[in-house]
Amino acid sequence: MLRDIRTNYQKSGLDENTLNKDPFAQFNCWLKEAIDGKGLDPTAMILSTIDQNGNPESRVVLLKEFTSDGLVFFTNYNSKKGRQIAVNHNVSVVFFWAETERQVRIKGIAQKISESDSEAYYLSRPLESQLGAWASPQSQIINSREVLDQNYSQYLQYFQSKEMKKPPYWGGFLIRPQYFEFWQGRENRLHDRIEFQLQDQGWTIKRLSP
């Protein structure tokens, strides 16, 4: 029964004394530990955007870079998420790392990265992924699976005699965080939650009740 499934979290704690006062460093540390934890897809994050009616929409994307500016993921700019961000750049992402019993929630502002940075990343991807980006009109309705397979074959053939290049509609978004919440599962549902909020003077740090 679903109602009988429950985990008692007791691996670790999060306290103000050991917490890094820089949320980027704290995130980096947890990300590294999640990667070392060998869970499936530790860089997977649930990205929420807002549609034109103000309704949220969520999906998984992969974190491909984390720098002092923020989080970078790649996608089709003509996809639903790409179009939604073009109208409303406020986004949120959530990471859930079961192995380390942690969740991180981030809110921020998304902006396109430079064409040259997108190009450099695109050209570093395996050929199959590069062709996939050409073959898929992401988020559009297609008549059948065959449409994709045919597109893929056509591009495979096309690029046998042409130098590979990035589709103009494909690239990265940088999310500049303005808010982080670090959640560490604890015993008896008394989890640790610490939030960082970006203010004019820097980051404020507050503990939240679980």
Ligand SMILES: Cc1cc2nc3c(=O)[nH]c(=O)nc-3n(C[C@H](O)[C@H](O)[C@H](O)COP(=O)(O)O)c2cc1C
């Ligand atoms: C594990 C996982 C990783 C994914 N990574 C990406 C990604 O990095 N970029 C992307 O555009 N879609 C990725 N997807 C697909 C998206 O979840 C989504 O189906 C797609 O981007 C279309 O979303 P949209 O119609 O809301 O734009 C991933 C899906 C999964 C399950």
